[in-house]
Amino acid sequence: MPNIELKNIHKSFGNNKVLKDISFKVEDGEYIILLGPSGCGKTTLLKTMAGLYKPDSGTVLQDGADVTDKQSQERNIGFFFQHYHLFPHMTVRQNVSYGLTIKGAKQEETEATVQEKLHLVGLQQWADKMPHELSGGMQQRVALARALAIGSKLLLLDEPLNALDAKIGTLLRKELKQMAKKYRLTVIHVTPNQEEAMELADRIILLKDGKIAQMGTDQEMYQHPTTSFSAYFIGASNFIKAEKIDQHTVRYRHKTFNVRQPVNEDIVILAIRCEKILFENHEHNTLEGVIETANFLGKTTRYEVNHKGRYLQVETSKHPELKPGCEVQLYLPPEDLIVFSPQQMLDDEITVI
Amino acid sequence: MPAIELINVQKKFEDFTAVSNINLRITQGEYIILLGPSGCGKTTLLRMIAGLTKPTEGDILINGNSVIDIPPEDRNIGYLFQNYALFPHLNVEENIGYGPRVRGEYNAEIKKITDNMLNLVKLLDSAGYMPYQLSGGMQQQIALARSLAAGCKILFLDEPMSSLDPKIGIKLRYEIQRTAKKLKLTVIHVTHDQSDAMSISDRIIVMRNGKIAQIGTPKEIYFSPVSPYVAHFVGESNFMLAETEDKNKIKIDGHTLTINYDTTGQKNIVAAIRPEKILFEKRLENTLEGTIADVKFMGPTTNFQVECNSLKLQVSTAKHPELKKGTKVCLYMPPEDLMIFDDIKNLEDELKIL
Numbered sequence: 001m002p003n004i005e006l007k008n009i010h011k012s013f014g015n016n017k018v019l020k021d022i023s024f025k026v027e028d029g030e031y032i033i034l035l036g037p038s039g040c041g042k043t044t045l046l047k048t049m050a051g052l053y054k055p056d057s058g059t060v061l062q063d064g065a066d067v068t069d070k071q072s073q074e075r076n077i078g079f080f081f082q083h084y085h086l087f088p089h090m091t092v093r094q095n096v097s098y099g100l101t102i103k104g105a106k107q108e109e110t111e112a113t114v115q116e117k118l119h120l121v122g123l124q125q126w127a128d129k130m131p132h133e134l135s136g137g138m139q140q141r142v143a144l145a146r147a148l149a150i151g152s153k154l155l156l157l158d159e160p161l162n163a164l165d166a167k168i169g170t171l172l173r174k175e176l177k178q179m180a181k182k183y184r185l186t187v188i189h190v191t192p193n194q195e196e197a198m199e200l201a202d203r204i205i206l207l208k209d210g211k212i213a214q215m216g217t218d219q220e221m222y223q224h225p226t227t228s229f230s231a232y233f234i235g236a237s238n239f240i241k242a243e244k245i246d247q248h249t250v251r252y253r254h255k256t257f258n259v260r261q262p263v264n265e266d267i268v269i270l271a272i273r274c275e276k277i278l279f280e281n282h283e284h285n286t287l288e289g290v291i292e293t294a295n296f297l298g299k300t301t302r303y304e305v306n307h308k309g310r311y312l313q314v315e316t317s318k319h320p321e322l323k324p325g326c327e328v329q330l331y332l333p334p335e336d337l338i339v340f341s342p343q344q345m346l347d348d349e350i351t352v353i
Numbered sequence: 354m355p356a357i358e359l360i361n362v363q364k365k366f367e368d369f370t371a372v373s374n375i376n377l378r379i380t381q382g383e384y385i386i387l388l389g390p391s392g393c394g395k396t397t398l399l400r401m402i403a404g405l406t407k408p409t410e411g412d413i414l415i416n417g418n419s420v421i422d423i424p425p426e427d428r429n430i431g432y433l434f435q436n437y438a439l440f441p442h443l444n445v446e447e448n449i450g451y452g453p454r455v456r457g458e459y460n461a462e463i464k465k466i467t468d469n470m471l472n473l474v475k476l477l478d479s480a481g482y483m484p485y486q487l488s489g490g491m492q493q494q495i496a497l498a499r500s501l502a503a504g505c506k507i508l509f510l511d512e513p514m515s516s517l518d519p520k521i522g523i524k525l526r527y528e529i530q531r532t533a534k535k536l537k538l539t540v541i542h543v544t545h546d547q548s549d550a551m552s553i554s555d556r557i558i559v560m561r562n563g564k565i566a567q568i569g570t571p572k573e574i575y576f577s578p579v580s581p582y583v584a585h586f587v588g589e590s591n592f593m594l595a596e597t598e599d600k601n602k603i604k605i606d607g608h609t610l611t612i613n614y615d616t617t618g619q620k621n622i623v624a625a626i627r628p629e630k631i632l633f634e635k636r637l638e639n640t641l642e643g644t645i646a647d648v649k650f651m652g653p654t655t656n657f658q659v660e661c662n663s664l665k666l667q668v669s670t671a672k673h674p675e676l677k678k679g680t681k682v683c684l685y686m687p688p689e690d691l692m693i694f695d696d697i698k699n700l701e702d703e704l705k706i707l
Contacts, residue, residue, distance in 0.1 A: 218650055
């Protein structure tokens with residue numbers, strides 16, 4: 001039963017510390033998403049798990065055995081990497097069956113597997129084409145089929161849906177998840193896309209600057225972000241810098257806000273999800289503003305609201321009639337305000353109002 | 354007078370028709386999105402308007418004048434592509450000032466233009482930085498500023514967000530829209546991402562197999578798609594094969610549903626409904642019973658897969674996060690939210706994007 005465990009992994013390239021003390025365990029049959037922005041170390045971490053990089057220190061355990069010093073090919077892992085090219089002189093079918101052929105699998109068995117994997121990625125009719133006859137997105141799907149065909153129970157995927165058309169990527173997510181569960185695969189999948197993470201993951205590991213920012217199920221991460229970076233990166237949030245009045249009250253620009261969580265510092269950062277802000281007027285927890293822009297998104301509408309020169313994002317499925325210029329009241333319910341210490345501000349990309 | 358007009362534009366590569374018979378008028382200041390999957394002809398169409406590819410047939414007018422024989426550099430169009438393509442050895446200010454400098458503007462004028470542009474993209478503080486010191490999103494903003502420094506009133510964007518992290522891409526798209534509106538630019542923006550298309554465009558042109566599948570505002574496309582394909586490609590939809598019973602009654606899976614369409618003269622139709630339009634409610638009409646087969650938490654909403662006899666329906670709602678797999682539920686489909694299409698021989702082929 002495949003499981004993989006990392007203990008205190010460090011990895012540097014020159015002076016650049018890419019991974020800083022990473023530890024976690026992936027259980028048998030789990031679908032893990034390594035999520036984070038460009039440069040957070042997620043691909044380096046995956047390559048370390050694959051045996052393509054050796055960590056500077058720390059241990060990689062696969063099924064309980066120390067494999068830190070083992071070469072990639074000795075580890076029985078299926079993997080898919082970006083820019084992991086197809087063999088140009090082989091047909092799609094030959095590419096997908098390559099791993100099985102060198103393992104000496106029977107021909108009819110190989111053929112059945114190839115058919116199944118090509119069907120999964122929607123390319124069964126392209127089996128006899130050469131890679132150069134396919135679009136980039138199709139080539140990527142062939143590479144994914146090839147990684148799956150090897151039949152390893154442990155699968156490492158580096159942004160497998162990334163270069164694909166958005167809609168195809170969304171459709172393939174569902175297929176990938178179903179397949180992983182059907183064959184009881186243990187999957188570690190790298191992506192910068194938080195929606196993809198929410199849809200696929202049993203657990204998400206969110207990385208930031210080579211460290212784990214938070215680890216948990218999608219619901220835990222969404223409902224209880226432990227760092228402001230998780231509140232920023234997963235879903236969409238507003239960040240407000242406020243001043244403590246007492247244990248459960250803060251002040252922001254002459255307005256009082258009640259919060260459920262305790263306030264332990266003089267200055268705190270409040271986070272609130274865009275969809276938790278309501279167009280309502282209450283005695284407290286309310287800011288007035290003017291609609292600056294309205295963007296129809298289908299299921300919902302996204303509003304940018306100008307509160308005295310500072311901007312809040314609100315997303316709602318109601319009020320489709322609000323137009324730019326409309327004066328509104330924004331109610332920020334106490335139970336939806338998450339309190340962070342200013343030291344937990346982890347990223348320059350976060351706009352704090 | 355439209356800013357851009359296409360009359361019967363067609364492009365063939367040997368036997369392959371990449372773009373067929375496109376007629377289109379784009380108003381000055383409009384933000385147009387060309388939306389479609391890889392290979393639908395959207396980039397070919399953009400390249401023809403830009404002058405990088407010549408149409409096999411038809412005419413292209415910019416501000417009322419045919420530009421068929423005018424080379425791309427004289428069409429006065431700004432571009433932004435997937436790869437930012439900044440000059441790596443020039444700093445931000447020099448990158449933006451490159452065009453004006455080549456044109457022979459005075460230093461004072463160049464400085465004025467670059468400051469204006471940096472102000473516009475809110476990156477005045479980055480003037481002295483080299484491209485490699487900036488994030489991908491910022492580099493794209495600088496590339497946008499550079500392409501606008503020439504003073505073009507028409508801007509073409511070809512997948513400008515696709516090499517960025519999604520989070521950064523979403524931020525950039527609203528910045529691009531804001532800039533375009535501020536300068537009253539006429540924009541044609543090519544993308545395969547329907548959420549980009551919905552959120553920032555005035556009108557969307559949905560393309561498929563070299564043809565226009567539908568043109569309309571985001572709301573028209575979303576609420577009144579002309580075909581199951583459009584309903585499937587833009588947003589998500591549940592499709593149900595139905596028989597007509599009366600002029601505004603249809604039968605799905607043994608249930609009679611009321612619709613807001615007159616189906617007189619039709620025997621079979623395809624009905625569709627968006628996952629967020631189905632409500633977990635029991636009403637006197639339009640209510641099916643089913644069992645929750647799968648639950649997926651998606652943050653603001655939860656997605657449910659519900660099995661009603663032979664139907665598998667997706668329901669998306671923020672209201673009932675507590676519902677679990679195996680729960681029996683009633684599904685109410687409001688008549689006004691049921692979209693009705695003509696019968697299609699092979700629905701699977703119609704919906705195929707791959």
